[in-house]
Amino acid sequence: MATTSMTMAKALNEGLRRALEKDKKVLLMGEDIGKLGGVFRITDGLQKDFGEDRVIDAPLAESAIVGTAVGLAIRGYRTVCEIQFDGFVYPAFDQIVSQVAKLHKRSDGVYTMGLVIRLPFQGGIGAIEHHSESPEAYFAQTAGLRVVSCSTPNDAYWMIQQAVEHDDPIIFCEPKSRYWEKGEVDLDTPPHGLFDSVVRRTGEDVTVIGYGSSVKTILRAADTAQTEGRSLEVIDARSLAPLDLGPMISSLEKTGRLVVVQEAPNTASLGSELVATLTERCFYSMRAPGIRVSGYHVPYPPSRIEDAYRPSVERILDAVDRVMGYES
Amino acid sequence: MIDEKLVQLLTPEGERISHPQYESTLGGDQILGLYRDMVIVRRLCNESTSLQRQGQLALWAPVQGQEGAQIGAGRALEPMDFTFPSYREHGVAWCRGVPPEDMLRIFRAVTTGGWDPQKYRHSVPTVVLGNQALHAVGYAMGVQRDGAEEAVMTFFGDGASSQGDVLESFVWAASFNAPVVFFCQNNQWGISTPSTLQSKVPLYRRAPGFGFPGIRVDGNDVLAVYEVTKRALDNARTGNGPTLIEAYTYRMGAHTTSDDPTRYRVDAEVEVWKHRDPIERVKALLAREYRVKGSTFDEVNAEADLMALKLREDVLAMGPPDPISMFENVYADVHPLIEEGRREMIELGVSGSGH
Numbered sequence: 001m002a003t004t005s006m007t008m009a010k011a012l013n014e015g016l017r018r019a020l021e022k023d024k025k026v027l028l029m030g031e032d033i034g035k036l037g038g039v040f041r042i043t044d045g046l047q048k049d050f051g052e053d054r055v056i057d058a059p060l061a062e063s064a065i066v067g068t069a070v071g072l073a074i075r076g077y078r079t080v081c082e083i084q085f086d087g088f089v090y091p092a093f094d095q096i097v098s099q100v101a102k103l104h105k106r107s108d109g110v111y112t113m114g115l116v117i118r119l120p121f122q123g124g125i126g127a128i129e130h131h132s133e134s135p136e137a138y139f140a141q142t143a144g145l146r147v148v149s150c151s152t153p154n155d156a157y158w159m160i161q162q163a164v165e166h167d168d169p170i171i172f173c174e175p176k177s178r179y180w181e182k183g184e185v186d187l188d189t190p191p192h193g194l195f196d197s198v199v200r201r202t203g204e205d206v207t208v209i210g211y212g213s214s215v216k217t218i219l220r221a222a223d224t225a226q227t228e229g230r231s232l233e234v235i236d237a238r239s240l241a242p243l244d245l246g247p248m249i250s251s252l253e254k255t256g257r258l259v260v261v262q263e264a265p266n267t268a269s270l271g272s273e274l275v276a277t278l279t280e281r282c283f284y285s286m287r288a289p290g291i292r293v294s295g296y297h298v299p300y301p302p303s304r305i306e307d308a309y310r311p312s313v314e315r316i317l318d319a320v321d322r323v324m325g326y327e328s
Numbered sequence: 329m330i331d332e333k334l335v336q337l338l339t340p341e342g343e344r345i346s347h348p349q350y351e352s353t354l355g356g357d358q359i360l361g362l363y364r365d366m367v368i369v370r371r372l373c374n375e376s377t378s379l380q381r382q383g384q385l386a387l388w389a390p391v392q393g394q395e396g397a398q399i400g401a402g403r404a405l406e407p408m409d410f411t412f413p414s415y416r417e418h419g420v421a422w423c424r425g426v427p428p429e430d431m432l433r434i435f436r437a438v439t440t441g442g443w444d445p446q447k448y449r450h451s452v453p454t455v456v457l458g459n460q461a462l463h464a465v466g467y468a469m470g471v472q473r474d475g476a477e478e479a480v481m482t483f484f485g486d487g488a489s490s491q492g493d494v495l496e497s498f499v500w501a502a503s504f505n506a507p508v509v510f511f512c513q514n515n516q517w518g519i520s521t522p523s524t525l526q527s528k529v530p531l532y533r534r535a536p537g538f539g540f541p542g543i544r545v546d547g548n549d550v551l552a553v554y555e556v557t558k559r560a561l562d563n564a565r566t567g568n569g570p571t572l573i574e575a576y577t578y579r580m581g582a583h584t585t586s587d588d589p590t591r592y593r594v595d596a597e598v599e600v601w602k603h604r605d606p607i608e609r610v611k612a613l614l615a616r617e618y619r620v621k622g623s624t625f626d627e628v629n630a631e632a633d634l635m636a637l638k639l640r641e642d643v644l645a646m647g648p649p650d651p652i653s654m655f656e657n658v659y660a661d662v663h664p665l666i667e668e669g670r671r672e673m674i675e676l677g678v679s680g681s682g683h
Contacts, residue, residue: 027473053473059503064462064496071412071466074451077473095493098456099463106441106452109657143658143665167660242664 003186009179011153012042014187015160016080020050026164027072029056029065030082030118039084040120040179062092069115070099078114078164086121087130093138100169101144113144113169116160121149122213122263123310124177126303133300134264139171140241140273146195147241149173151215153183154191155238162194170194173240175213197244199251203233206320207251209274210261211237214311218261221316230320240270245277252282257323258290261311266294288326291319333532334576335556336546340604342612350559352551356618362403362550363610364628366395369419370607371632372428373581375639376435380585384643386437389416393548393580396606397513398483399423400553401575404561405481408449410467412460412482415453416513420483424450428635429642436646458484458491461510465497468506468564479564481509481557487518489534490526498572502539507564509557510535510572513547515579520592532574540570547577548606578604651678 006014019026028043034057037044047055058065062083069079083089089096096117103111123132140147146168150156156174163170192198200215201222210218215236222232233251237243252258258278260271275290293311301309337352339345344352354362373391380388391398398419405411405423413420421431421443430443434453441452454460464482471478488494489512501508514531516523527534535542545556553575560571578601582589614620655670 059496059499061492061496061499063493064465064500067459067462067493067496068466068469068500071463071468072470073466074445074463075467075470075474077470091492094456095459095462099454099459102440103452104660105657107445107657108439108441109660110444110446112660114660146659146663245664 002188003184005182006153006185007180007182008150008153008156008174009040009042011157011185012160012174013044013046014185015157016043017046017049019080019161019164020046020054023078023164025077027054027056027077027079028082029058029069029079031058031060031065031084033057033082038082040176042118043082062088063095066092066095066100066117070095070103070113073113073115074111078116080116080118080164082118084120085131086119086133086135089117089119089135092117096139096145096171097142101142104168105144112167114167116163116170116172118172118174120176120179121173122175122177123300123303123306124213126306128303129300132303132306134262134295136171136173136240137264137269140270141268145169145171145241146239147171147173148194148239149175149212150238151175151178151212151236153181154185157185157187158190159194159238162190166194173212177213178216181216192238195239195242195244197238197247198236199233199247200236201232201234203231203255205231205255206257206259206323207233207235207248207255208259208261208316208320209235209237209248211240211270212263214261214263217311217313218316221313221320224313224317225320230324232320237270237274243274243277245281248274248278249281252278253285256285256287258286259293259316259319259323260290261293261316263295263310265297266292267297269294288323291323293319334544334546335552336549337552337555338549338609338613340548340609342609342616344613347552350552350555352555354551354554356614356620359551359610359618360614360620360624362399362554363607363614364631365399365403365419365422366550366607366610367628368632368635369395369399369422371636372418372422372431372639375636376432377581377585379432379640379643380435385432385435385585388435388585389583390579390581390585391416391418393578393601393606394513394515395419396550397547397553397575397577400550401481401483401511401557401573404554404557406479406561408476409479409481409561410449410451412451412464412467412480413453414457414460414484414488415455416485417453417483421448421450424448426450428639429646432639432643433646436643438646438648457488458493460484461488461494461497462500464508465500465504465506468501468508469504471507472504477565479507479509479561481511481561483511483513485512485518486514486516486523486526486531487521489531498535498538501570505567505569507567508570509560509564510570511557511575512572513575513577515577517579517583517589517593519583519587530574532572535572540572542572542574544574544576547575548604548609550606550610
């Protein structure tokens with residue numbers, strides 16, 4: 001197995017490069033993605049190698065980036081749209097929900113909406129307002145869309161390629177706070193399917209589920225818990241819509257205790273969906289109610305105080321204490 | 329107020345007039361063809377309104393008064409061109425070959441689409457105002473990349489002209505020199521909103537600000553609309569970029585069958601536009617210049633009546649789809665929630681009942 005160490009940003013770049021090489025119908029479109037290589041440099045060097053017709057610097061209008069990608073999809077192209085930051089996706093919300101999600105259905109399956117909308121999401125980079133949000137639930141609730149999130153460079157490299165090849169529209173959530181962290185990437189074999197959830201660490205006492213930036217935080221919490229004699233099983237949801245419940249159910253049948261971690265607020269969130277669905281499926285295995293560790297119900301705070309908003313190791317361990325506390 | 333820049337080749341009285349840049353290239357048979365199209369589409373519209381009033385359609389969006397604009401534009405298209413309509417483009421759909429009964433499926437609420445958009449090269453109706461303008465520009469960018477000599481045309485109204493998507497599509501089309509024609513039917517009213525609230529300048533004058541030509545044509549003059557659209561499509565196909573056509577017309581009927589225009593517009597205005605009818609002026613021209621006989625007009629009417637009869641039969645025979653069909657084509661690939669929903673519906677015994 002040939003692996004190489006690279007950052008998530010580089011892994012996405014390499015994954016996109018491979019997608020462009022494999023299929024001439026693949027295009028990239030977004031703001032500042034050409035000469036600049038994107039504000040996060042995810043598309044660095046790609047316009048130089050694949051030309052301005054395939055790596056398209058877009059005028060600054062998100063609805064048009066997605067809306068023209070719809071027209072390109074009808075013409076047979078597969079466009080990877082880069083939305084510069086999570087908080088700038090809302091101008092495109094109408095196109096995504098009204099058109100991208102529905103046109104396969106409205107055309108009785110004639111149109112294939114094979115396009116990817118890349119969304120750097122979640123906080124933790126000390127940014128100013130509108131640069132740290134977690135809008136995944138808006139899209140997860142919309143029938144016709146699929147939503148995935150990577151948490152490691154290896155996943156980033158493979159999931160972006162799998163997303164480009166998929167025939168359904170995919171909201172691809174990238175945890176921007178992990179862009180610069182390195183990991184091993186296997187350049188030959190994809191580790192998992194695009195819509196698989198994955199057990200990142202096995203344990204016995206509590207099942208802790210997260211995605212994106214939260215996975216690493218949960219793994220740190222698991223290390224600390226271990227020193228306290230508690231064994232956490234950590235699951236990376238990866239696919240937020242649809243959810244891959246199988247590994248989660250198996251885990252919960254073993255541990256009987258559930259904690260879900262997300263940066264988004266609780267209300268009508270992926271965390272809420274996971275707790276509700278898993279409680280329905282695993283009721284007789286559960287020894288405590290599932291607990292969500294989430295952002296608070298406030299607009300994303302100024303980043304100087306974002307650490308108090310984002311789920312921390314301490315808050316995760318506190319939730320673990322609470323689910324463990326239901327038994328004497 | 330009709331702008332002095334309005335392109336017109338046929339007056340409301342059916343007299344030809346000359347224009348410095350455009351002349352009619354159509355012969356008598358072709359003009360008779362346009363007349364036939366307009367009569368049939370008006371008949372289709374009236375029959376659909378009746379069907380709605382009789383409880384057979386959930387809604388209908390009348391096109392009466394706009395037949396000249398839609399037939400002129402629709403017949404200017406080449407077969408390989410692709411069109412992106414709103415929800416009122418029944419005349420364009422007719423020109424693209426969409427069967428009338430398919431146009432009514434969405435209004436009978438038995439589907440959310442209605443026809444195969446690739447077969448007719450006419451996209452499914454778009455109800456969210458202006459969304460389709462961006463699809464047209466994106467499609468046109470694909471045509472460019474394919475090196476194909478095809479044009480793309482999108483249709484919207486004066487109401488949608490205020491939507492961000494339409495204005496963004498102007499920016500995109502100009503920046504990428506996309507082979508697209510924006511066909512705006514200014515029918516003066518967006519439900520109750522007058523076009524004067526949508527724009528402080530004539531709509532066609534917006535285009536130069538975006539970097540491409542805009543032209544206002546008498547939307548009730550099918551000959552002028554045909555020539556103006558033909559040239560704009562040719563320009564798009566030959567790499568000369570986008571055009572905004574403002575077809576100046578009038579919505580003679582209500583916005584939809586749920587609307588009551590007497591609450592917001594005066595009869596006198598409607599009366600003025602009655603004298604500008606797109607069909608009557610062509611009939612006058614045909615009778616005078618081409619000696620088309622009354623019996624020929626009678627034949628066209630009879631054909632339209634026959635179409636309406638068949639349309640009525642087809643619509644009445646259109647039952648609701650099997651509820652289980654709601655799970656089809658939501659996704660291209662298998663999806664667990666689709667499977668779960670389908671399973672539950674089968675277990676409940678809802679499927680197959682037709683209700």
